[in-house]
Amino acid sequence: MNPTRNAMSWEELAIYAADPVDQINGLNNPYSSLRLFNKNESQAIVTLYRDNHAWCPYCQKVWIWLELKNIPYRIKKVTMRCYGEKERWYLKKVPSGMLPAIEIENHVITESDEILFVLEEIYGPLGQSLNENKVLEHRRLERELFSSWCNWLCRNSLFQAQEEQKKENFKNVANKFEKELQKNASRWLTPVSTKNGEKPGSADVIFIPYVERMNASLAYYKGYSLREEHPIINIWLKNLEKLEEYRGTQGDFHTHAHDLPPQMGGCFTYSNKNQQLFAQEIDIGAGLGQLELVDFKVDQKSEQHFEALALERVIRHKERIVSVSPMKNKLFDQPLRAALTSMISKKDCRPEENSASALRYLRDRISVPRDMPLLSGRLFRQALERTANIDGSDLGPKIPTRNRLDQNPIQFN
Numbered sequence: 001m002n003p004t005r006n007a008m009s010w011e012e013l014a015i016y017a018a019d020p021v022d023q024i025n026g027l028n029n030p031y032s033s034l035r036l037f038n039k040n041e042s043q044a045i046v047t048l049y050r051d052n053h054a055w056c057p058y059c060q061k062v063w064i065w066l067e068l069k070n071i072p073y074r075i076k077k078v079t080m081r082c083y084g085e086k087e088r089w090y091l092k093k094v095p096s097g098m099l100p101a102i103e104i105e106n107h108v109i110t111e112s113d114e115i116l117f118v119l120e121e122i123y124g125p126l127g128q129s130l131n132e133n134k135v136l137e138h139r140r141l142e143r144e145l146f147s148s149w150c151n152w153l154c155r156n157s158l159f160q161a162q163e164e165q166k167k168e169n170f171k172n173v174a175n176k177f178e179k180e181l182q183k184n185a186s187r188w189l190t191p192v193s194t195k196n197g198e199k200p201g202s203a204d205v206i207f208i209p210y211v212e213r214m215n216a217s218l219a220y221y222k223g224y225s226l227r228e229e230h231p232i233i234n235i236w237l238k239n240l241e242k243l244e245e246y247r248g249t250q251g252d253f254h255t256h257a258h259d260l261p262p263q264m265g266g267c268f269t270y271s272n273k274n275q276q277l278f279a280q281e282i283d284i285g286a287g288l289g290q291l292e293l294v295d296f297k298v299d300q301k302s303e304q305h306f307e308a309l310a311l312e313r314v315i316r317h318k319e320r321i322v323s324v325s326p327m328k329n330k331l332f333d334q335p336l337r338a339a340l341t342s343m344i345s346k347k348d349c350r351p352e353e354n355s356a357s358a359l360r361y362l363r364d365r366i367s368v369p370r371d372m373p374l375l376s377g378r379l380f381r382q383a384l385e386r387t388a389n390i391d392g393s394d395l396g397p398k399i400p401t402r403n404r405l406d407q408n409p410i411q412f413n
Helices: 010-014 057-069 088-093 112-123 133-154 160-181 202-222 231-241 253-264 273-283 300-316 318-324 333-345 356-363 374-391
Strands: 046-051 073-078 101-104 107-110 192-194 197-199
Touching (some): 010 300, 010 333, 057 112, 057 202, 107 112, 133 202, 133 253, 160 202, 160 231, 253 374, 300 318, 300 333, 333 356, 333 374, 356 374
Parallel strands (some): 046 073
Antiparallel strands (some): 046 101
C-alpha cells in the first residue's frame, strides 16, 4: 500500500488525544502518586515504594491488594538496579534497596508478604487471611509453580528429554493450580463477596504476578500457550482482565519477555515452530491476540479509546522521546508523528528517510503498563512497525539482556 497522507502536526494530533486520566480517584493506573478512592487525603497513611517501570512482581502484588481493598495510599517510585542506579534517598530509608516497601507513620516494612501481614493487621484481610491454613496451602503451591517455571525457563537443558521433563513438571503443577481454582464456582481461589459480585481474594493476589509473567515468557521462549494448555487458568485470567484493579497493573508480552532476563539471570529459548512464531509476533509488536488478552472486547469505539490513550501519553513525553531516539537532533519528530498519524487514520504515512531503526527502537521500548495500557501499547507498536516498514528493514539497537539500562528512568525525570 502506498502512503496516502502527510504526518499530522502535534496540534492536529492533540485533537484525537484522550483527556488525562483522574490519577487520584479514577481507574487504577501506573502514573499516580496518590490514590484516594474518593476518601479524605488524611486517610492516606500508607506510602508504597515501588519500581518506576511496574516490572517488579512483588510490587504488583501489594499494589493490587491495596486497590482491591480501596485503601488510600501514596506512591513513590524507585529505580530497579537492572535499569539504573538506586536513588540515594531510598537507600537511606531502605539500605538494602529492596522493593517493594511501605511506610506507615515513619515505620518502614519490606518484603511483600510481610507488608501484606502488616496491612491485614491494620485494615483486615482481603477475604481470608494469609495465615489461614487454606491460604497457606495456596501460598506453598504458588512457590511450587514458581519453582517449576524457573527450572524450565532459567536453566538450560542439555538435551531434549531434559527439556520435556521440565515442561511436564510445570504442567503437573499448573494442573494442581487448576484443581484448586475449580473448587469455587467463581473460579477464584479465595473469593470475596462484594456488591458487584465476587472478586479475587488474598490467595489469588499471591498468584497473579508470576502467572502473568509465566503466560508471557513461556510463549516467547518456549512456544507454550498457557491459556490453551490450561483452560481453567485461562478462565481465571479472563476474570482478572475484567477488573480495572488488575488491568491498571498488567504488563504485555513484549515488556515481560524482555524485562525478565536481567531480573531472572537469563531466560533460555527452546526453538520450535510455535516458539519462533510467537517470538516473531511479539517482537514486531503485533502481539498474540487472545493468547495475551482474552474477552476484553475491542470494537471500533474502544479501539479509538485505546489509541487516544496512547496518543495522550506520547504527546505528554514527546520532547524526551525525540531527544533519546537514535536519530537525535529533532529528526525523529516527523517519523514519530507519521506513526501516530497512521495509528489514528488507519492509513500509511511516509516517515523521513532512514528512520526505520529509530521507529523500531521506540517500538521495542514501550513499557506496559508504565507508559500506557496493554491494548494502547499493542496499537502503538503496530503503527510504529507499519511506519518503519515503509522506510525499510533496518532494526534498532538490540534490547540488552544483562541489564535494561536502555530503560533508565532518569531520561524521563
